[in-house]
Amino acid sequence: MLHIINKSPLQTRTLETCLRTAQPGHALLLIEDGIYGATTGSATEAQVRQACATLKVYALQPDMDARGLTGRLIEGITLVDYGGFVDLTLTHSTSHSWL
Amino acid sequence: MTELQAPLPSAPSGPKVKKFMLVNRKAPYGTIYALESLEVALITATFDQDVSLVFMDDGVYQLVKGQQTQGIGIKNFSPAFRALEGYDVEKLYVDETSMAQRGLVEKDLLVPVEVLSSAQLGELMAQQDVILSF
Numbered sequence: 001m002l003h004i005i006n007k008s009p010l011q012t013r014t015l016e017t018c019l020r021t022a023q024p025g026h027a028l029l030l031i032e033d034g035i036y037g038a039t040t041g042s043a044t045e046a047q048v049r050q051a052c053a054t055l056k057v058y059a060l061q062p063d064m065d066a067r068g069l070t071g072r073l074i075e076g077i078t079l080v081d082y083g084g085f086v087d088l089t090l091t092h093s094t095s096h097s098w099l
Numbered sequence: 100m101t102e103l104q105a106p107l108p109s110a111p112s113g114p115k116v117k118k119f120m121l122v123n124r125k126a127p128y129g130t131i132y133a134l135e136s137l138e139v140a141l142i143t144a145t146f147d148q149d150v151s152l153v154f155m156d157d158g159v160y161q162l163v164k165g166q167q168t169q170g171i172g173i174k175n176f177s178p179a180f181r182a183l184e185g186y187d188v189e190k191l192y193v194d195e196t197s198m199a200q201r202g203l204v205e206k207d208l209l210v211p212v213e214v215l216s217s218a219q220l221g222e223l224m225a226q227q228d229v230i231l232s233f
Contacts, residue, residue, distance in 0.1 A: 001225040017124070017156055020196065020217040023225065094225055099124065099132075099232035 002027045002092035005034035009044040014098050019047060024054040029080070029088055031060040038064065039072040052076035060085060117228040119143050119150045123158035125233060128173050133161045136233035137179055144186040151190035151227075152183075153220060154212070155197045158233075162193070162208040180210045194220055 003022055009015035015037050022028060028051065030038045037044055038059035051057060052074070061079040064070040073079065080088065089095050121140055125132040136152075143150040154162060161177065168175040183189070191212040198204065198214065205214060215223070224230060 013156060014124075017194075017197075017217070021155075021194075021221040021224065023218065023221040026221070026225065094227050094230060096122070096224060096230040097232055098122075 001094040001096065002029060002088055004029045004031060004095060004097045005037070006030075006032035006097070008033040009037040009048075010042065015044060016047070018098050019051050022051070022055055027056045027058065027088060027092060029058045029060065029085065030063075030077075031085070032063055035059050035063045035067060035069065038074055038077050039069045040074055041072065045074060048074055049076065058084070058088065114147065116147065116149055118226065119148050120153060120224060120227040120230045121150065122153045122155065122224075122230060122232050123161060124154075124156040126157040126160040127166070127177070128168065128171060132233040133158070134176055136231075137176060139231060139233075140183065140188055141179075141186055144183075144188045150188055151192060151223070152188065153192045153194070153223075155194040155217075155220070157197075157201075159193055159197050159201060159203060159208075162191075162210060162212065163203070164207060164209045177209055183210070192220060192223065 003018050003026060005015055005018055007014045036042060037048055057077045058080050059073065059077050061070065061081055064073065121136050123133060123136050127133040140150055140152055162180060166175050166177045191210060193212045193214050195214050195216050
């Protein structure tokens with residue numbers, strides 16, 4: 001299944017709760033303010049790096065670009081464009097847009 | 100008008116029951132999410148769909164016994180959780196970690212629930228057709 005997060009992990013606990021819920025093999029897509037979780041130097045970096053070992057983690061490049069943080073992408077996270085976003089929702093039978 | 104008469108290409112031949120999961124992560128009265136979720140639960144059940152409710156993070160506060168809302172002028176909708184059984188909504192799951200983080204135990208809750216680990220909830224989530232987040 002695909003988990004989608006659009007909130008900064010420093011502002012809400014959504015990412016934290018998602019990470020303890022997501023199971024090995026699930027995918028996680030960070031969009032909008034969720035992309036702050038995909039950046040190096042953030043307080044949540046270690047948690048996200050650990051998640052990359054069991055989950056496939058993606059970040060939406062236009063949102064990274066918009067926030068000027070594309071250069072700080074955590075290694076192991078895959079950038080996708082809007083087309084890639086659509087593909088992810090098609091290749092996973094269940095999507096959960098965490099609120 | 101002719102468009103309305105044409106069969107929908109995706110129309111199932113019989114009634115299709117989908118697995119709906121409503122994930123509740125907000126406390127009851129600070130925002131409207133909890134009440135809206137409850138309404139969706141009842142609507143989903145009315146259409147004979149397979150609905151389960153999950154309570155995580157501050158969502159577990161929705162189920163706390165003894166809510167008294169007279170003083171804030173908002174309807175106390177917590178008794179409605181007890182009525183869900185009558186609509187065949189019987190799958191209520193609570194995240195163990197979220198309860199522990201708030202110092203809550205099962206006897207603090209106003210309805211019987213199944214307490215699951217976050218990992219177990221993740222497995223259930225992956226089996227759903229539709230997940231709605233509140």
